[in-house]
Amino acid sequence: MKKLINDPSIVVREMLEGVVALSPETILLADENVVIQSDLPEPARRKVAVLSGGGSGHEPAHAGYVGRGMLTAAVAGDVFTSPSTDAVLAGIRAASGPAGALLIVKNYTGDRLNFGLAAELARAEGIPVEIVVVADDVALRETVPADRRRGIAGTVLIHKLAGAAAEQGLPLEEVARSARSASEQLSSMGISLGPCTLPVVGKPGFSLGEQEIEIGLGIHGEQGVRRMPIAPVDQLVSLVLETIEADGRLKSGDRVVLLVNGLGATPPMELSIVARSALAALESKGVSVERAWAGTLLSALDMPGFSLSILHVDIRSLELIDAPTSADAWPGGGAVNRNRVLPSLGSAEGPIESRRISPAGKRLQRTAQAVAIALIAAEAHLTELDSITGDGDLGASMKRGAEAVLALPDAAFADVAGGLMAMGDALRRAIAGSSGPFYAAALLRASRQLAGIETPTSAEMAGAFSAAVQAVSDLGGAKAGDRTMIDALRPAADAFVASLAQGQPTREAWQEAIAAGILGAEATKAMRPRLGRASYLGDRAIGHPDGGAVAVTVWLKAIGAA
Template structure:
C-alpha cells in the first residue's frame, strides 16, 4: 500500500488540519474532529446552524462544505465510521444559538444513532434541533424500502440548499422544510470500476476481474447490488439514468440539477465524458438540465468510478443553489451550455486536383496505404516503447494518423505533390503532440519539392526526402545524436541519396536507406536524450530505443514493397 499519510491513526486529524489551513472561513475544535465556520457572530445573533458529517474518507465532504451559505459545522468520524454523539453535540453547542440547528444525516445506522442521540442531548440543553435524513440511493429500490436506502453523493445538494436557506435568515422549521423536500425528491446511483483501500487495512476491500464492475454501491468501499462486465461510459450512464427514471422521481418535463460525482480516483477526463452522456440522455428524455457539475464531491477514498445525482427543482430552488457560499469545495456556477458546437469553416488546405490522376499519384496512394497499415499493426510495439521513455501515446497517435490517411479519397492523390499535401493535412488534424506537426511539416516540404512533376525520378524523391528531414530538424531543433526520430531519418535519407549518386539501382539504394535507418534507431538505445519528454529521464532512458526513431523504421520497411519498379523512375 502506498499512501501519503503520516500514521493511520492520525489521518483524520491531519487531514482536517490541512483543510482548515487552506480555508480561512473555517476553524477546528481543539478537542474534537469538528470543523466550524470561523465568522459566527455572538450566539444570540446566530442564524440556524446547519450541521452534517459522518465517517471520513469522503473528501471533500464534509469539511470542504463548511462556510457561509452552506454548512455551519462538519463532524468527522474515523474513516468510514460515524463520529461519536459527543463530537456531534460539541459541534451543535459550539455553533448554535436560539435559532437552533438543522442536522443533515446520511441514512446509515451509525450516523442516525449518533447524530440522533446528539440532537436529543442538545434539545435537553434547550437548543432547538431538527433532523433531515437523506436516503437517495436508488440502486436499492428493489432491495429495501425507500426509507432504508443509503445516503450518498446527492447529500451535497441538500447541504447547499439548506445552507442557503439558513443564510437567508429563515426559521428552523422552514430551513428543515427546504432540506426535507430536497431529500425527498433526490435520486442518486453509483458504479465502481474497482475497490478502495482503507489506510488502516492496507488492501482493497474487494476484488474485481479486469473486465468487471460493481453496480449500485454505497460510499464505504462495499460491493454493489450486482456485478457486470465493463461497458462504455455512454452505456453505464444510460444504465444509471434509466434506473433513476424507473424509480419515478425524475420524468419528462422536469427541470433538474445534475451532479456527476467521482468516487475518489476517477480523472476529470472520464467525469467529463460521463457528464456529456448524462446531459445528452436527459435532454433526449425531455428533461431540462438547469445546473450541472462534474468533479469529486463525495468520495469513497481512492475508489475509481462515478455516481449521478438528479434533483428536480423549482425557481426557488435555483435561487438557493445559485446563492453565494465561501465553502472551498462547492464548485460554483453550474450553468449548462445550450450551444455546445460551433460549425467549423472549411479551409482551402489541400491542393486543387487538376481533374486527372497521374500514374505516380496512384502508386503513391498505394504505398501510403501500405505504410498506414504497417503503422496500425505496429501500435502495440510503439506504445510499449514510448511508455518506457515517453508518455505512452506514440502508438495510438500513429494509428490515429494512419486511419485518417486511409480515409482520404482517391481523388486526393491526383499527383504526387497533391497526395503528399493531403497526407500532411490528414496527419496534422488527426495527431496532436509532436508527431503530427513533425510529419505534417515534413510531408508539406516534400510536396513543395515535387510540385509540378507528374513522374518524379528517384533522385527527385531523394531530394524531397532530404528536404523533409531538414524540415523536421528546423521545426524541432533536433540534430543527429539527440535521440529522436532524426537519428533514423537522417542516416536513411543520406544513405538513399549517396547510393543513388554512386549509381546504385533504386531498389539497392532503398535497402541501404532501410539498413541505415534501422542502425540509427538501434543506436538511440545508448544515447542520452537531449530533446523531448525522454530528456526528463536522463540516463534512465538509456537501454531502450527511441519510439519515434523505431516508428520511422516501420514505414521505411513498408516502402520496400514499392521499390523502383513501382514508385520510382530511375
C-alpha cells in the same frame, strides 16, 4: 499500499488540520474532530446552524462545505466510521444558539444513532434541533424500503439548500422543511470501476476482474448490488438514468439539477465525458437541466467511478441552489451551456478536384497505403516503446495518422506532389501531438520539392527525402545524436542519396536506406536524450530505443516491401 500519510491512526485529525489551515473562515475544535465557521457571532445572534458529517474518507465532504451559506459545522468520524455522539454534541454546542440547529444525516445506522442521540441531548439542554435524513440511493430500490436506502453524493445538494435557507434567516422549521422536501426529490446512484483502500487496512476492500465493474455501490468501499462487464460511458449513464426512471422519479417536463460526482480516483476528463452523456440523455428525455456540476464532491477515498445525482427543483429551490456561499469545496456556477458547438466555418482549402491520376501518383498511393497498414500493425509495439521513455501515445498517434491517409480519396493522388501535400494535411489534422507537425512539415516540404514534376526520378525523390528530413530538423531543432526520429531519418536519407549517386539501382539503394535507418534507431539505445519528453528521464532512458526512430524504420521497411 502507498499513501501520503504519517500514521494511519491520526489521518483524520491531520487531514482536518490541513483543511482548516487553507480555509481562514474555518476553525477546528481542540478536543473533537469538528470544523466550524470561525466568524460566527455570539450565540444569541446566530442564525439556524446547519451541521452534517459522518465518517471521513469522503473529502471534500464534509469539512470542505463549511462556510457561510452552507454548513455551519462538520463532524468527522474515523474513516468510514460514524462520529461519536459526544463529537456531534460538541459540534451542536459550538455552532448553534437559541435559533437551533438542523442536522443533515446520511441514512446509515451509525450516523442515525449518534446524530439522533446527540440531538436528544442537545434538546435536553434547551437547544432546538431538527434532523433531516437523506436516503437518495435508488440502486437499492428493489432491495430495501425507500426509507432504508443509503445516503450518498446527493447529500451535498441538501447541504447547499439548507445552508442557503439558514443564511436567509429562516426559522428552524422552515429550514428543515426546505431540506426535507428537497431530500424527497433527490435520486442518486453510483458505479465503481474498482475498490478503494482504507489507510488502516492497507489493502482493497474487494477485488474486481480486469473487465468487471460494480453497479449501485455506496460510499464506504462496499460492493454494489450487482456486477457486470465494463461498458461505454453512454451505456452506464443510461443504466443509472433508467433506474431513476423506473423508480418513478424522472419524466419529460421535469426541471432538475444534475451532479456528476467522482468517487475519488476518477480524472476530470472522464467526469466531463460522463457529464456530456448525462446532459444529452436527460435532454433527449425532455428533462430540463437547470444547473449541472461535474467533479469530486463526495468521494470514497481512492475509488475509481462516478455517481449521478438528480434533484427536482422549482423556482424557490433553484434560488437556494444559486445563493452565494463561502464554502471552499462548493463548485459554484452550474449554468448549463445551451449553445455548445460552433458550426464549422469551412476549410480554407478547396475541395480536391477530380482529375486524371498519373501512374506515379497511383504508385505513391499504393505505397502510402502499405505504410499505413504497417503502422497500424505496429501500434502496440510503438506504444510499448513510447511508454518507457515518453507518454505512451506514439502508437495511437501513428494509427490515427495511418487511418487518415487510408481515408484519402483517389483524387488526392493525382500526382506525386499533390499526394504528398494531401498526406501532410491529413496527418496535421489527425495527430495533435509532436508527430503530426513533424510528419506534416516533412511531407509538405517534399511536396514543394517535387512540384510540377509528373514522374519524379529516383534522384529527385531522394532529394525530396533529404529536404523532408531537414524540415523535421528545422522544426524541432533536433540533430543526429539527440535521440530522436532524426537519428533514423538522417542516415536513411543520406544512404539513399549516396547509393544512388554510386549508380546502385533504386531498389538496392532503398535497402541501404532501410539498413541505415535501422542502425540509427538501434544506436538511440545508447544515447542520452536531449530533446522531447524522454529528455526528462536523463540516463533512465538509456538501454531503450527511441520510439519515434523505431516508427521511422517501420515505414522505411513498408516502402521497401511496396
